[in-house]
Amino acid sequence: MRPVMTFALMTLRNLLRRRTIWGISIVILIALFGIGQIPGYGISNEGRFILDFGLFGLEIGALLLAIGLAANIYPRDKEQKTLMPLIAVPLSRGQYLMGRFIGAAMVQTAAMLAGCIGLMVILLMNGLNIPGDLFPAACLLLVEGWFLLAVVFFFSFWTSPPLNAPLTILLFILSQMPVSGFISILPRAQGFMRILRLLLPHMDVFHIKDPIAHGVGIPAVYFLLATLYGLAYMAFMLSMALAVFRSRDLK
Amino acid sequence: MTDVPIKVDNLEKSFRKTLGLSGFKAVDSLSFQVNKGEILGFLGPNGAGKTTTIKCILGLLKPTSGNILLWNDFPGSKTVRMKIGYVPENPDYEDIFTPLEFMTMFSSLRELDISKDQILSILERVGLEAWVKVRIRNFSKGMKQRMSLALALQSQPELLIMDEPTGGLDPAARKEFRDVILEENSRGATIFLSSHLLSEVETICDRAVILAKGKKVTEGNLDDLLRTEDLFSISFMAPGTESDVHEEKEVVAAELQKTIDELRQNGQNILEVKPVYRSLEEVFLSATRGGKL
Amino acid sequence: MKYLKLIILLALISLTGCRIDYDIEEVAPPEHLGETHEHEHDHTGAETEEHHEHDITAISGSDRHVHEAGARNHGTEWFFNQPWAARFIWSKMIRDTVILIFLAAVILLASRYRLRKKR
Structure with a gap:
């Protein structure tokens, strides 16, 4: 475990010293600030819009962070030949993947936490109460973010960074569609489309902005189930990524 | 058998053709072994398959067929990795770190408990003591080579695998590098050295394997490789001349006895008869047909 | 394997x-x-009990109305189908x-x- 955690901390320091993360964080903060202005323009005198758009912003932020943080890590390591001495001697491929993943996940956690706190501050500045489920909802979005991070790592082992981003975004969109909607993309291949959709993740389990914005309580057991589901899918994607990585020759 | 640090048996590595690009066989039926405590020179022209073989040994590439065993274990296993120090060709490291930071983290990756003072002394040993707190991105190629030697030395490895380690170094630095290799060898480390610099191999290696087009063309002790089989040199002097004035004559093996007899009949004193040695460059060019193989 | x-x-x-x-x-x-379950519904301001299904006009425009707390409003399937x-x-x-x-x-x-x- 020591090599993995050391490598995760190396990754964390590496990502923080590069500028990508700061760019994404600034975009999220600007988006939150913009959302905070909505009631001021008289669209609503309630906090519903702030919560709804704020959580939506965090959801998109999780996606952007995953792509921005992880899409380029492996290709850069390979291109700059920093991968070779690491894999040749101190690290196994599994340790490399887990170290990079945990490092990127730590940065993502910090950024999402900052986003959640930012949303709370905006609610307070507008004289609104902070719903009790807001923090658990943000945690679910963080689990979604980790899952997306695993997806980006998986794609990064067999595609280029310019292809990784659209593929991840496509998966993000398709994974929120109901089966009926997914089938309507290709109605002639109904059976195939049904099976394909049911194999894709159900990312709607992570999205609870609607009940929170409308003040509907969420049972605690649901948070637990959705978190376990997200972590299991993340583990599945990481195992797939490692299987691809292990099959690769490092020329 | 477990004492043999590297045993390569009938190794073949082919790269498949992809998207209109043709495939090729980089290494073909290659067998050799590196014995404990020796310095083996691994030679060959560009594209001979040296780096591919090294990457197979390190577990970075999967052989198409054949076997590689390191201390009777498979490449890439944790126990094997912990015994190896690797100096790659054109190394590069996470360039936002300083050598001190990177060495500290690298030792932790290897689960070594090394103090800061020990790291500083290794950096001093490879001549990087003045660059301890400079980011690696500002390093020249030669400095990165020194850095990779420092990383390789960190764990006092049992096997040092070096792929063109002195490529970017000036002559003085090359000499320092050679001295470190010899020091490590006298400590007990086995050295596997791939290099284009034949004079370097000639100076420090015990044995050499020469490759061409992925195949082994010759292998042996350096003494055996450099010694010509049928050419001898006879040192002789006329009676009454001063002891440091003598003549030499080269003859083929078939005429050796006849020539010695003639010289003796002419009253010459035979001082020494020894085989003629070629330079490694001559051996290399002969084995690879002038580098055209 | x-x-x-x-x-x-x-x-x-x-x-x-x-x-x-x-x-x-x-x-x-x-x-x-x-949407199609049986429930109480008030069209006129007076409480009536009847079993019915709505046509589309009942959930939009001037006929739009709101149910008691705990009962579902019209057009909210998207909300509860999560x-x-x-x-x-x-x-x-x-x-x-x-x-x-x-x-x-x-x-x-x-x-x-x-x-x-x-x-």
Whole structure:
């Protein structure tokens, strides 16, 4: 475990010293600030819009962070030949993947936490109460973010960074569609489309902005189930990524 | 058998053709072994398959067929990795770190408990003591080579695998590098050295394997490789001349006895008869047909 | 290794589960779907009890009206057809979680085995 955690901390320091993360964080903060202005323009005198758009912003932020943080890590390591001495001697491929993943996940956690706190501050500045489920909802979005991070790592082992981003975004969109909607993309291949959709993740389990914005309580057991589901899918994607990585020759 | 640090048996590595690009066989039926405590020179022209073989040994590439065993274990296993120090060709490291930071983290990756003072002394040993707190991105190629030697030395490895380690170094630095290799060898480390610099191999290696087009063309002790089989040199002097004035004559093996007899009949004193040695460059060019193989 | 592909295939088939899987609109029990159930409804301001189905005008425009607290309003299927509100799919989430962890473990072990075998 020591090599993995050391490598995760190396990754964390590496990502923080590069500028990508700061760019994404600034975009999220600007988006939150913009959302905070909505009631001021008289669209609503309630906090519903702030919560709804704020959580939506965090959801998109999780996606952007995953792509921005992880899409380029492996290709850069390979291109700059920093991968070779690491894999040749101190690290196994599994340790490399887990170290990079945990490092990127730590940065993502910090950024999402900052986003959640930012949303709370905006609610307070507008004289609104902070719903009790807001923090658990943000945690679910963080689990979604980790899952997306695993997806980006998986794609990064067999595609280029310019292809990784659209593929991840496509998966993000398709994974929120109901089966009926997914089938309507290709109605002639109904059976195939049904099976394909049911194999894709159900990312709607992570999205609870609607009940929170409308003040509907969420049972605690649901948070637990959705978190376990997200972590299991993340583990599945990481195992797939490692299987691809292990099959690769490092020329 | 477990004492043999590297045993390569009938190794073949082919790269498949992809998207209109043709495939090729980089290494073909290659067998050799590196014995404990020796310095083996691994030679060959560009594209001979040296780096591919090294990457197979390190577990970075999967052989198409054949076997590689390191201390009777498979490449890439944790126990094997912990015994190896690797100096790659054109190394590069996470360039936002300083050598001190990177060495500290690298030792932790290897689960070594090394103090800061020990790291500083290794950096001093490879001549990087003045660059301890400079980011690696500002390093020249030669400095990165020194850095990779420092990383390789960190764990006092049992096997040092070096792929063109002195490529970017000036002559003085090359000499320092050679001295470190010899020091490590006298400590007990086995050295596997791939290099284009034949004079370097000639100076420090015990044995050499020469490759061409992925195949082994010759292998042996350096003494055996450099010694010509049928050419001898006879040192002789006329009676009454001063002891440091003598003549030499080269003859083929078939005429050796006849020539010695003639010289003796002419009253010459035979001082020494020894085989003629070629330079490694001559051996290399002969084995690879002038580098055209 | 011989049966590995079969094991993965079976796990994936059970992951899809076809008709029994969760697409809330498809598999929701009748009591979950709020639009056609029997409920109290006030058109005139006076309390009346009647069983009825709405036409489209009743949920929009000047006829738009709101039910008592606890009863569902019209046009809100999208709201309740989300996993957090559909308790009947929670057990399927657990099933998927278990299958995914099993698949992850199988893929991990298989790729490790292949790596060692090829070397």
